[in-house]
Amino acid sequence: MTSAELKTLREACGLSQRHLSDMAAVNERTVRYWESGKSTVPEDVEALVAQLDETLETAALAALTQARTLAQTHGAPEVITLFRYADDAALWAQRPDMKGLPATCHAALLARARRLMLASGLAVEIQWA
Numbered sequence: 001m002t003s004a005e006l007k008t009l010r011e012a013c014g015l016s017q018r019h020l021s022d023m024a025a026v027n028e029r030t031v032r033y034w035e036s037g038k039s040t041v042p043e044d045v046e047a048l049v050a051q052l053d054e055t056l057e058t059a060a061l062a063a064l065t066q067a068r069t070l071a072q073t074h075g076a077p078e079v080i081t082l083f084r085y086a087d088d089a090a091l092w093a094q095r096p097d098m099k100g101l102p103a104t105c106h107a108a109l110l111a112r113a114r115r116l117m118l119a120s121g122l123a124v125e126i127q128w129a
Contacts, residue, residue, distance in 0.1 A: 001046040003037040009049045010035075013056060014108030019101075023048060056105070060112035067122055080122055082110050083129040090129060 001009075010020050010031075017035070021028040024045050033039040067080050084107055085091035091103045098106055110126055117124040 001041045001049075003035050003041065006041050006046070006049060007035040009053050012108060013049065013052045014102065014104035014106070015049075015052075016102070016104070019105075020045075020049070023100075052101075052105075056109045056112060059109055060116055063113040064116040064120060067117055067124075068120065071122065076122065078123060080117060080124045082113060082124060082126045084110055084126050085129050094129065 010017070015023075017031045018028050021031045024031070024042075030039065034041045034045070063082075071077070085094065085103045088103050091101075091106050092099045095106065114124050114126060
């Protein structure tokens with residue numbers, strides 16, 4: 001993985017450099033070195049970020065499938081509302097499966113789901129939880 005790919009995927013997953021450094025158990029400076037190309041991105045970090053990216057994409061597709069199923073079963077709602085959490089604690093309280101990930105990661109998931117739903121012709125909005 002190139003330094004640019006790491007930074008791009010990290011940002012697309014809603015992770016700050018600090019969050020990635022915590023997840024990878026390294027100093028934040030090390031993440032900056034990886035992203036600047038001063039150090040090679042380790043394979044385990046590459047796998048970690050790629051897995052998170054895939055998990056978010058799978059969750060966004062699952063949200064689209066669920067929205068389509070509900071629309072077919074009960075008729076399409078005027079607008080599908082997705083909920084964003086104000087902070088990490090609120091996210092973890094409502095979504096224990098995302099414990100340890102920042103609320104910005106959930107926001108990245110919402111953006112992916114929103115994009116897919118809009119492309120499928122569904123009206124969607126994001127509101128604060």
